[in-house]
Amino acid sequence: QVQLVESGGGLVQPGGSTTLSCAASGFTLNYYAIGWFRQAPGKEREGVSCMESKDGTTFHAESVKGRFTISRDSAKNTAYLQMNNLKAEDTAVYFCAAAPIIRGVCLWLNESAMWDQYDYWGQGTQVTVSS
Numbered sequence: 097q098v099q100l101v102e103s104g105g106g107l108v109q110p111g112g113s114t115t116l117s118c119a120a121s122g123f124t125l126n127y128y129a130i131g132w133f134r135q136a137p138g139k140e141r142e143g144v145s146c147m148e149s150k151d152g153t154t155f156h157a158e159s160v161k162g163r164f165t166i167s168r169d170s171a172k173n174t175a176y177l178q179m180n181n182l183k184a185e186d187t188a189v190y191f192c193a194a195a196p197i198i199r200g201v202c203l204w205l206n207e208s209a210m211w212d213q214y215d216y217w218g219q220g221t222q223v224t225v226s227s
Contacts, residue, residue, distance in 0.1 A: 098216060100192050105221030110180050112225075118175040118218055123191030127156030129195045129202055130168060130175040131214060134188035135225075143205035144190070145177060149197040155205050160186075182225045189220040 105114040118130065129148050135141040145156040145166040154166050165178040175192060193214035195201040204210040 099217035100194060101217050102190065102192055105190060106122075106222045107224045107226065108227055109124040109227055110178050110182060110184060112182050113178070113180045114182070114222060114223065115179070116177040116190055116192075116223070118177075120173045120194065123194075123216070125168060125173045125179075125194060126170050127197060128215075129197050129199070131165060131193045131195065131201060131205065132164075132175075132177045133191045133193065133211075134186075135191070136185075136188040138189065139188075139210070140192075141211075146151040146202035146205045147175070148200075148202050153202065155202045157206065179223070180188060182223075184225050185222060187225045189222050191220045193217045197221075 101119045108114050131146040134144050135142050144157050145164050147166045163181045168175040190217045195214040196215045199213045202211050
């Protein structure tokens with residue numbers, strides 16, 4: 097079965113850290129760009145971070161630069177989003193998605209018209225930042 101499954105969400109205190117995982121099955125994640133997105137209640141989905149496959153180039157939204165890190169482990173067929181210095185405004189459901197590298201999706205991380213270029217989406221995991 098082809099799917100992406102996120103895990104690692106939960107309740108985190110402001111200033112704290114957590115790492116989300118995105119496990120792929122049924123396909124090889126190494127041939128895909130990985131995007132992380134989030135959607136807060138009452139707000140539109142936004143792109144957070146993206147990693148190309150070929151050279152590992154990463155892209156981050158301005159709101160998370162310096163705080164979030166995207167990575168992948170080929171052996172585990174899994175991608176990660178490490179989130180540090182979390183703020184209340186980071187509270188959202190976080191999704192991972194995969195797109196064939198040839199489509200170059202990372203350059204258009206926050207162009208919603210390009211999001212249909214992602215072939216696979218996870219079901220999302222809730223991250224709540226609160227004291």
